[in-house]
Amino acid sequence: MTVETRLRLSILPVALALLAAGASAHDEPIAVYSAASLDSDRPVAPRSIAIVEGDFGDRLAMAPNGVPTVELDSVRVRISGSDGVEQDAAIFAVNPQHVRILVPSLPAGTAHIEVRRAAEVIADGTFRVQSVSPGLFSAAGSGGGFADAMAVRVNMATGARSVEAVAYLNDRTGAYEPVPLNPAADDVVLFLKLRGTGIRNASKVSVTIAGVSVPANCRHPGDAPAGIDEVSVGPLPVQLAHREVAEVVLTADEITSNAVRVAFSPSTGEAITFSNQISRLFQEHCQECHRPGEVAPFPLIEYQDAMSRATSIVSAAESRSMPPWKPVPGHGKFLNERRLSEEEIKLLRLWVDAGAPEGNPADLPAPREFSNDWSLGEPDVILEAPTYSPDPNANDDYRCFSVQLPESITESKSITKIEVQPGNRRIVHHVILYGDPIGESAALQASTSDGKPGYRCFGSGGISLSGFTLGVESYLMGGWAPGTRPMVLPEDTGLYVRRGARFALQVHYHPDGKPESDSTRIGLHFADRRTSQNASVIPVINTRFVIPPGEPRHEVTASLDLEGFAGDLVPAAFLPAIEASGIFPVDIINVLPHMHKLGQEIRMDKISSDGTRTPMVYIDDWDFNWQDFYYYVEPVKFNIGDRLEVSAIYDNSTSNPNNPNNPPRSVGWGNGSDDEMCIVFFTVVLPDLCRFPLGLCNSH
Numbered sequence: 001m002t003v004e005t006r007l008r009l010s011i012l013p014v015a016l017a018l019l020a021a022g023a024s025a026h027d028e029p030i031a032v033y034s035a036a037s038l039d040s041d042r043p044v045a046p047r048s049i050a051i052v053e054g055d056f057g058d059r060l061a062m063a064p065n066g067v068p069t070v071e072l073d074s075v076r077v078r079i080s081g082s083d084g085v086e087q088d089a090a091i092f093a094v095n096p097q098h099v100r101i102l103v104p105s106l107p108a109g110t111a112h113i114e115v116r117r118a119a120e121v122i123a124d125g126t127f128r129v130q131s132v133s134p135g136l137f138s139a140a141g142s143g144g145g146f147a148d149a150m151a152v153r154v155n156m157a158t159g160a161r162s163v164e165a166v167a168y169l170n171d172r173t174g175a176y177e178p179v180p181l182n183p184a185a186d187d188v189v190l191f192l193k194l195r196g197t198g199i200r201n202a203s204k205v206s207v208t209i210a211g212v213s214v215p216a217n218c219r220h221p222g223d224a225p226a227g228i229d230e231v232s233v234g235p236l237p238v239q240l241a242h243r244e245v246a247e248v249v250l251t252a253d254e255i256t257s258n259a260v261r262v263a264f265s266p267s268t269g270e271a272i273t274f275s276n277q278i279s280r281l282f283q284e285h286c287q288e289c290h291r292p293g294e295v296a297p298f299p300l301i302e303y304q305d306a307m308s309r310a311t312s313i314v315s316a317a318e319s320r321s322m323p324p325w326k327p328v329p330g331h332g333k334f335l336n337e338r339r340l341s342e343e344e345i346k347l348l349r350l351w352v353d354a355g356a357p358e359g360n361p362a363d364l365p366a367p368r369e370f371s372n373d374w375s376l377g378e379p380d381v382i383l384e385a386p387t388y389s390p391d392p393n394a395n396d397d398y399r400c401f402s403v404q405l406p407e408s409i410t411e412s413k414s415i416t417k418i419e420v421q422p423g424n425r426r427i428v429h430h431v432i433l434y435g436d437p438i439g440e441s442a443a444l445q446a447s448t449s450d451g452k453p454g455y456r457c458f459g460s461g462g463i464s465l466s467g468f469t470l471g472v473e474s475y476l477m478g479g480w481a482p483g484t485r486p487m488v489l490p491e492d493t494g495l496y497v498r499r500g501a502r503f504a505l506q507v508h509y510h511p512d513g514k515p516e517s518d519s520t521r522i523g524l525h526f527a528d529r530r531t532s533q534n535a536s537v538i539p540v541i542n543t544r545f546v547i548p549p550g551e552p553r554h555e556v557t558a559s560l561d562l563e564g565f566a567g568d569l570v571p572a573a574f575l576p577a578i579e580a581s582g583i584f585p586v587d588i589i590n591v592l593p594h595m596h597k598l599g600q601e602i603r604m605d606k607i608s609s610d611g612t613r614t615p616m617v618y619i620d621d622w623d624f625n626w627q628d629f630y631y632y633v634e635p636v637k638f639n640i641g642d643r644l645e646v647s648a649i650y651d652n653s654t655s656n657p658n659n660p661n662n663p664p665r666s667v668g669w670g671n672g673s674d675d676e677m678c679i680v681f682f683t684v685v686l687p688d689l690c691r692f693p694l695g696l697c698n699s700h
Contacts, residue, residue: 036135082109273359379523414494461504609641
């Protein structure tokens with residue numbers, strides 16, 4: 001209530017000057033009102049928290065540990081009740097406009113208040129006292145808005161309890177936002193614990209939420225802060241589900257409080273917590289890498305793993321830098337996408353904005369199990385790289401190892417399945433298996449001069465295409481990156497390998513700063529007999545280009561038409577017979593784009609003979625460290641008259657942080673880390689051309 005005050009100044013000359021001017025010493029009003037409702041027209045209750053509003057100088061002070069004291073920063077508050085008894089009010093805080101106090105035990109009626117600093121009275125006035133004057137605290141301390149309250153969830157099946165705030169401060173907006181509640185969740189009973197003041201003397205308390213009456217009782221536990229009354233509300237009825245934002249009003253001895261708000265979930269699922277939705281999202285999309293012993297820098301298994309990094313996790317999800325999935329939607333439909341949906345990203349954002357609550361640990365799913373055994377069963381042949389120890393202080397180390405089919409393989413074979421087993425997942429970033437039919441990798445390995453197993457191979461395995469029977473033997477055989485599944489080819493389809501063939505096993509190591517070693521293994525599964533179809537990896541490639549220095553967006557193109565490619569495979573005289581045999585169109589089952597460190601974007605489209613353009617793959621934020629085979633949900637048909645077109649964009653300017661050359665220089669094709677490449681590999685399924693009378697496989 002607004003009252004007249006008399007201002008008493010401790011400096012005599014100023015007081016005299018004011019009096020000389022005809023001014024009153026106390027011509028500014030003060031008000032005393034509930035610190036919860038902030039309603040200056042209501043009386044305050046004994047043993048409640050109140051605000052004394054006035055002009056109290058320019059200093060700030062807070063009671064230590066929030067425990068009110070009778071004197072704070074030389075300020076004392078003296079109150080005389082309607083019975084004439086004087087008492088000191090304990091003080092929580094002093095600032096220039098407010099003094100926050102704990103109202104003493106006063107009788108109903110009009111009380112007089114006097115605020116002193118040292119020996120001088122700096123404000124005084126009167127206010128009304130009433131035995132009960134209920135107020136509910138809001139999260140923002142504004143007298144309204146979302147409640148300063150806790151949600152208590154009780155799992156009826158297990159008896160487990162979880163407690164969390166119903167509102168949180170959004171650091172991005174600076175506003176308090178709700179954590180939606182769901183009273184309709186299975187096996188869960190939901191309660192609210194409201195915080196108020198001026199309620200404890202009431203003989204009867206009731207609460208309505210969105211007009212629905214809910215059981216309530218008031219208590220003031222000994223461990224609660226002074227002046228705080230706790231009101232337990234619930235169980236919340238199921239009918240409150242789907243109400244979204246609802247007003248909460250308390251009535252104490254027929255006196256209503258200010259209204260605060262809570263929010264209810266628009267879905268039938270639980271409120272968003274780590275134990276419920278977020279842990280399951282991490283299991284599905286993240287834990288393949290983010291678990292102990294894997295290449296990711298931290299695990300995402302336990303709540304504390306995620307809580308301490310919640311903001312960076314949602315930022316990485318929103319920028320789509322994690323999970324690492326490069327193809328742009330709408331340019332090919334691929335299997336096993338490591339890509340969060342918009343709904344999943346929104347779920348992460350809501351969880352983080354809500355303060356990343358843990359929820360009830362009883363809601364956690366069973367831990368995801370990971371096996372180091374061969375998931376496809378025991379392979380027919382295991383190719384094993386020698387033990388290699390990369391430099392622990394290197395950022396990246398690309399090493400190739402020449403491995404050979406055992407001498408017991410005395411005839412050509414069809415590989416139907418390939419499984420890669422990294423020996424040390426903490427440091428193995430990815431693996432690519434290159435075919436090597438004439439043993440070039442053995443010569444490269446023998447010529448290495450650093451005394452370590454294998455040989456350096458930044459861009460590729462160093463294997464030339466000249467040794468391959470194109471259309472029969474595959475340049476790329478398979479690979480592995482965290483999250484990828486073993487390669488299983490379609491029925492009666494295999495990767496053709498001749499007896500005695502070698503492979504170049506390229507391992508990209510990403511050391512973690514500690515001495516580590518690795519011996520990666522490849523498991524090969526053969527068909528019982530040669531398959532009638534071969535899977536063959538074919539490149540759309542340009543080896544004749546130069547990227548000028550300083551160019552921020554230099555385009556390099558490449559193309560391949562099936563008719564011309566077929567003409568390169570077989571003698572011209574046989575081509576009409578091949579075309580008439582019905583083997584076309586062939587199926588493209590996957591793609592793998594490849595550039596080096598200047599690469600920015602790369603795309604491939606199929607241009608059909610009628611001019612129709614089909615997007616095959618597009619990567620708009622190339623990262624050399626994240627390359628993979630992308631398998632189509634449905635094979636793409638590739639027919640005589642069709643053409644594949646590749647467009648690659650390179651940044652050879654100083655603004656490219658990945659540019660290996662400073663100052664920039666002209667860059668062309670090459671295997672070195674300072675060179676570039678422009679390739680999109682694609683795998684086609686062809687009839688076994690060795691069965692045709694073309695002589696393609698006579699030397700095998």
